[in-house]
Amino acid sequence: MPKDVTDVICPFCGTLCDDVVVTVSDDNKTILSVKNACAIGAEKFNHQRLPGRVKRPRMRQPDGTYKEVSYDEAIDWTAKMLVKSRKTLMYGWASTSCQAMSIGHEIAEKVGGIVDNCATVCHGSSLIAIEDVGVPSCTLGEVKNRADRVIFWGCNPAHAHPRHMSRYSIFPRGFFTVKGHKGRKIYCVDCRYTDTAKCADTFIQVQQGFDYELLDAFRTAARGEALPDTVGGVPKEKIYEVVEELKGGRFGIIFFGMGLTHTMGRNHNIDEAICLTRDMNDFTKFVIMAMRGHWNVTGSGQVLGWQYGFPYAVDLSRRDQARHQTGETTSVDLLNRNEVEACFYIATDPGAHFPINAMISSSKKPTVTIDPHINCTTEISDVHIPVAMVGVEVGGCAYRMDNVPIETRKVVEPPEGMLTDEEVLTKINNRVDELLAKGGA
């Protein structure tokens, strides 16, 4: 008899919806259907049963083809690579559990790795900004229960966080927001008229790359100072009008995304948005939140935070200290500058998401990729170690975009003999210990 697994956590985006219902086959091996998830989340669960999944590690042969090898062989190769390399990029972590990350960090500390997560090409800019000016924020339930002014700035939840608007930000009725959507004023600031913009009461079309100037104009307007006639293509009248509306609210929130983090000035755009938020607290209650992408990229920042004190780009290469300098110890910079000798990727696909010049640099170095599926990175790696899908075939702790920790659930069994991230990392850790005890690779 098929059965329903309830309260399942969706391991796709930082919204970390926890109300998904997954129907699984009687033998716990196959996912039959998925309820409550968005299109992307449902696809992730469904991928579990797609044919053609790689079930054993593969190693690239001299002729460029891949040959299946045992887990032990792949793990031995990986451990030797790590022990030999003087500086290794250990990138990814955003799609695995906090428990797995911890083991990874232990390995990095022994072999001199640089641990970086997907924030590096995503909300890294936001983390820099928060390091610089802090961040007044809240949990998503606060937004649902209190917010009456909601701004989406350079983010497009309709595409990237599909259930965000219905669960937290636009439509839900909360304790002090009994009118739901009707009680909220929704603003969208973007260079495109996105599907999110279509849900907004007010759309402000900013010229691409002028967010910093526009945010500065908002702050200038909030202080009652003069403005030029237009800023970033937006007339000053509009800016004054919106600022007054925001001041008139009881609880305002700015959600922002890649439109700020990737655009010219990067961290400064967020920095200025945070400062605007801070200023608005002189008039009413205002908070701001990053729309974190990967479901557990926040978790990686948290674990690195409590173990080393930095949220990403943590350089343990000297083994006697932890360092962090965005622009130096960040993955793309390390690859651009050929600062590392080997690459270790886990739970990520830089091959698809890094600029090609960084990946060309990566492809010239010994590389191991640990990922459930074949992707653009596995196919330029020396070794691909497939693992169980975290959040589908194995549980583990994850952190939502508002840093709320939620335990993901196992809903089905992984393919027979398939190891989990935690198991693979533990084996690598043990093998590294053996090699180091013998004095190296």
Added chain:
Amino acid sequence: MSEYIIKNGHVFDPVQGIKGDKKDIAVKDGKIVEKVSSSAKVIDAKDKTVMAGALEVHAHVAGPKVNAGRWYRPEDKHFDSHKKPGITRIEGGKSIPTVFKTGYEYARMGFTFAMEAAMPPLYARHVHEEIHDTPIIDEAALPVLGNNWFIMEYLKNNEVENTAAYISWLMRQTKGYGVKVVNPGGTEAWAWGLNCLTIHDPVPYFDITPAEIMTGLMTANEYLGLPHSMHVHQNDLGNPGNYKTTIETLQLAEGVKPKNTFGREQVMHSTHLQFHSYKGTNWGDFESAAKEVMDYVNKQKNITIDTGNVTLDETTTMTADGPFEHHLHGLNHLKWFNVDVELETAAGVVPYIYDPNISVCAKQWCIGLEIALMAKDPMRCFITTDHPNAGPFTRYPRVYSWLMSKKVRDERLNTFKNADKVIGATYLANIDREITLYELAQMTRAGPAKCLGLMKDYGGLKAGMNADIAIYDINPDKFPSDGPAIEKAFGNAAYLFKDGRICVEGGKVVDMGQKKTFWVDAKVPENKQVMHDVREKFLRYYSVNENNYPVPESYAPHQHIITVDATKA
């Protein structure tokens, strides 16, 4: 398990009333015993001081705001991240050490237990993840309840039983230890950008006052018979003139009787009292009110306090008192972190520099020391830095040196830039008292253990208690006269036994021990109303499902559950 006998040491144990006498301490199977076999390993403690392991009664060492303070301050560890030789991991952070450094440093100073002072229930899993990764020391965490919607709604109608049932449910969900209150009502008001600065300010919408919240929680706490009392961070923290509110709050305990099986005698623990003992009307005429506050504390036996000593460092303030952090940011303009937590609480973080050249900071330093030095009963006054708010806990040895040597603290006092002004606004210059080793053992061992309801196992060296033992290179007959020597001795335990295992030797961590997580399972009669309310709130107002809220036991692999039974209350 191995046996040890600690010989020839000067033992200070308030539990047995031993004041520096030479006494052998025997250890077997993790406990202190009357005697051990002849094969026991001998530890020579000649010319050394032997005490029980110390207990931290109030520190922010694990959880979301602590970690925010860590990762948003890379500058706090850019030149302060090192690996020491041996089995330890990399240790980083000055004002907010990483979890590894936290465990090691407490152990090196002779501590074996630390209470995380503020756990937002929705973030309990995070707190436990960090506790799990903190080596050696035992830990527990206090869920914050003073701005919780359930609590405010029940107490508005004086529903003590429902309040107690909810607390019981919440402690089980969060693996929590007791009842923490931070700026009652004020933090909920902060969700609208407001605050409650007196204990009679009504909480917006909830139609209840901070005084009613505290009285209700004290009653519920005793109804349940929890090991610890209500633990309160009062309203109006850190503002000149707040001492009146402080005394008024303490007065709420008058007539409330402790009811528990743990030997606890207080019904209210008022934390970091230094921040609440200010006279004056602004930062210009700001003065110490330590005398006024301590006169009250000394005569009111059912309250305990801790100091919150300013250590004169660059540090990171962090508290569930959201409006206070916003206020502080307005004063120093340094980076402000804030998170409001749905239905429960909030937290803020702001870096702060306690600059000895600024007289306000110097006065705060005086007030913290005055509170400890004016305390008549060292079993009710505990030394803290409200880590990291008044300074990092790693400065305890320095705080001890100021408390234990008038010479050392007067040297500091007299060299402040505005020494005359500081001395004129405080009492410290006229205080001659020096805390003795025995009093220190009361203030850092026996006292906090009793206050936390842990006196059966912690805080003393009596047979049957945990073999948590700190041995310091201090000869009581030749107590060091200079500050650095005192600091060195207290900062580098000659030995630390944790559950009968030597974890620190010669100031060096040699064993990770087997740390335990404590939590309290309070049994109450089945309460359908509360369970209905819980379901309702999760369905309608929380952003997570009820089934994803609890912290599973796997997060506390060596859990120690204290069970209380309030089913017949």
Added chain:
Amino acid sequence: MANKITLNLITCRTIQQGVGMEAGKTSKKYFDACTIIHMHPEDFKKLGAWKNTNVKVTSSVGSVIVKAVETREDLVPGLAHIPMGPWANRIVPAYTFSTGEPCFKGFPVDVEVATNERIMGAIEVVQDACGLIRK
């Protein structure tokens, strides 16, 4: 016929790209979602191209072949969008301004019609650049 126009390019997530990614990097869904460039109708006119024509997009770091399409998410003239993925990343400049973040949004590209050029597969487009395809 103006054969080459210069546009300001951004790369962003789309829901189709997200679905395709979770279906698998080698899936048709992923290919269909990411091998496109969204352009404004006026820019189609300037380019002299029909909708759904293959174009060659060239930045300071390289070129890629994708299909030019119109989108329901309106752009302003002069602004173009390729969904994030290995195709977009063939032309994203890796320069980070020492922030760790490459130039994913807001860099100039030349677009020209390339009707007869083939669009590479997801893995091919990466392996090709890395010199891993044996000819």
Added chain:
Amino acid sequence: METVTLTVKQVPDLYLECENVNPDAFAGKTAEQIAKMGAYQGKEISTLGEFFTIAGNAGATAADTKIVINGDCTKMKYIGAKMTAGEVVVNSACDMYTGSWMKGGKLTVNGDVHSFCALAMAGGEFTINGNAGNYLGAAYRGDWRGMSGGVLRVKGNAGSDVASFMTGGTMIIDGDVDIHLGTHMEGGKIILKGNANRRVGGQLVKGEIYVFGKINVMMPGYKPSGEVDLEVDGTKATFIDYTGDLGERHPKRKGATVYGHLFMKK
């Protein structure tokens, strides 16, 4: 003053961390002792002697020590970092952190420097006879204390995020800069002889920026408040005085608000 001459004999494969190459670390050491000082390349620790030929002994103190470095230093970090006195001359381009946390003495680089140089510089003279990278004279991540003292001169161009969180000292750039000059500045003086791309003085609290060339896009929070005749680094000219950033908080002194100033040469 004693001179130690370092000549590169081996260019590192990765990057060499030269935190020991400064007068403070060398002081009181002979050439042999200097050769034995450590330098990291990733996790591998080697010695300065493996990478440099070292001639001459250091003086007794940092102030008595001059270091001259010849050969290719493009892959060497931290040269002259944290120096408090003495002199360093590098006849090559250098990598990151050159002269960072410098407190005194004189540092000259006859070539380009990469990013994060002169971070939180507090004193001394630092001259770059080439181009500088990003975050020149800025604060370390998270810190609100950038360059606070000393004089920094760049003969060529500088990158983005120059002088972020600057609180004091003087920075003179003969060439152009990219985006974000003097962001979050709270004191000190920047003289830019060339052009700036965009975002000059954003979120500036206090301090002065002089621009001889053009700014592509002015920040909206700046407003012209008149013209002044000034002599700036030897050049006499009329400047338009802009006050700002009006979007940012500003301190008050004796009841009057203190603004930052951006002087644009006419």
